[in-house]
Amino acid sequence: MKSLLLTHFDAIFGPKIFMHAGITSVDEVKHIPPLMDLYKEGFFYHEFNKDKSANLSFQIPSTYARGNYEILMLTYLVRDDELNPIMAREYLTRFADHMMRIDDGFKAFYVGSGKHPGDPRKLDEIKELFDSLYHSLPAAINVYAQKERKIFVFGLTKAGKTTILDAMRNRKVKQLQPTIFMDISKALLPDTNVSAMIYDAPGQLKYREMWAPNIAGSDGLVFVIDVADKDRFGEARAVLHDIAMRQETRVLPLLLLFNKVDLKKPKVKDLVKALDLDKLGPRPLKYFETSAITGEGVVDAFAWFGKELSKIA
Ligand SMILES: Nc1nc2c(ncn2[C@@H]2O[C@H](COP(=O)(O)OP(=O)(O)OP(=O)(O)O)[C@@H](O)[C@H]2O)c(=O)[nH]1
Ligand SMILES: [Mg+2]
Known part of the structure; x- marks a missing residue:
């Protein structure tokens, strides 16, 4: 199955499929509209059972809607097939750009509504x-050679590991509980073709015994540190070196996320020194200043990491 869906956020009914192609009934795809509540505006990729979807959440101006815009989500969905998300993103973005340029396009969503005068044209x-x-989606959009990788994400508790992983997926950030099990997700x-099995480690000391058995077979490491938490830099350094300099990890690509820069602008030089980063090589290593809350730096960081991971045979 290959389908295209346009979901509209209705003020009363919530997200509702407004237009579709390639399906016979909206029941087949009823798990798609709720994604609108789960993800932020912009592009996101979602997998569920045999479904793969590329989605773009966007807004168009509207004088009828609260906030003066309509919220829409365009989805390309395949079942039992491949999907090239990079290519899908281009096509979906082009559609959204065109839609934004239709004058009074929002009136399409009120035809027959009784609430406001719609415009059938x-x-x-x-x-x-x-x-x-x-009809213009090319066959190549269903050809995709994914590279499967395993990555291990670690750091002290409350560094922001779980939150930053949500930000990377463009999910709406909720107030999280500390992680208490090894949280494994795909x-x-x-911006890469790397499909990662992500091991999000619980940072609290009492759970760290869970780490070691889950590091085996990793293709890359991600270390997250809270830049506003100077008192724990020493402990963070010890944990970083312990995990990243083991026999089986010492050459793996290492992504360092200096997180929570929205709270405090870090002195990067001091951090590099406090963490003894020059003693962690040689290996692909790079640090990024990030905020899991504003999203700053997050995509760049994981895009770099993905490129490094795709170089490994
Ligand atoms: N201001 C700000 N807060 C953040 C940021 N990242 C995470 N937080 C907050 O920090 C707290 C801890 O975040 P988590 O993602 O749960 O931290 P964690 O590293 O997964 O913690 P453990 O699961 O215990 O290891 C939460 O309240 C987040 O909302 C950030 O970049 N900026
Ligand atoms: Mg966590």
Whole structure:
């Protein structure tokens, strides 16, 4: 199955499929509209059972809607097939750009609503755009050679590991509880063809015995540190060197995330020294200043990491 869906956020009913191609009934894809509540605006990739979807959440101006915009989500969904997310993103973005340029396009969403006067011509215009997108999707969009990698994410408790992984996926950030088990999930690293099995380690001391058995077979390491928490730099350094300099880890690519820069602008030189980064090589190693809350630096960091991981045979 290959389908294209346009979901509209309805003020009363919530996210609802507004237009579709390639399916016979919206029941087949009822797990898609709720993604709108789970992810932030922008592009995201989601896998569920045999479904792979590339999604773009975006807004168009509207004088009818609260906040003066309509929230939409365009989804390309395949079942039992491959999906090239990088290519899908290009096509979805092109559609959104066109849609934003339709004057009063929002009136399409109110045809027959009884709430506001809709405009059937706008509906036709969007339908035409939608159908032409569906028919112009090239066969290559279903060809994709993913590289499977395993990455181990560690650091002290409350550094922001779990939050930053959500930010990387473009998920809405919720207030999280500390991780208490090894949290294993799959995600696509942004702008790469690396599909990563991510091991998000619990940072609390009492759970660290869970780490070692889960490091085996890792292709790369991610270390997260809270830059505002100077008192724990020493402990962070010890943990970093213990994990990253083992026999089986010492040459693995290492991504360092100097996190929570929204709270405190770090003195990077001091951090590099406090963590003894020059004693962690030679290996692919890079640090990024990030904020899991604002998203600053997150995509760049994981895109670099993904490129390093895709170089490994
Ligand atoms: N201001 C700010 N807060 C952050 C940032 N990243 C995470 N937080 C907050 O820090 C707290 C801890 O974040 P988590 O992601 O749970 O930390 P963790 O490293 O997974 O912690 P453990 O699971 O115990 O190892 C949460 O309240 C987050 O909202 C950030 O970049 N900026
Ligand atoms: Mg956590």
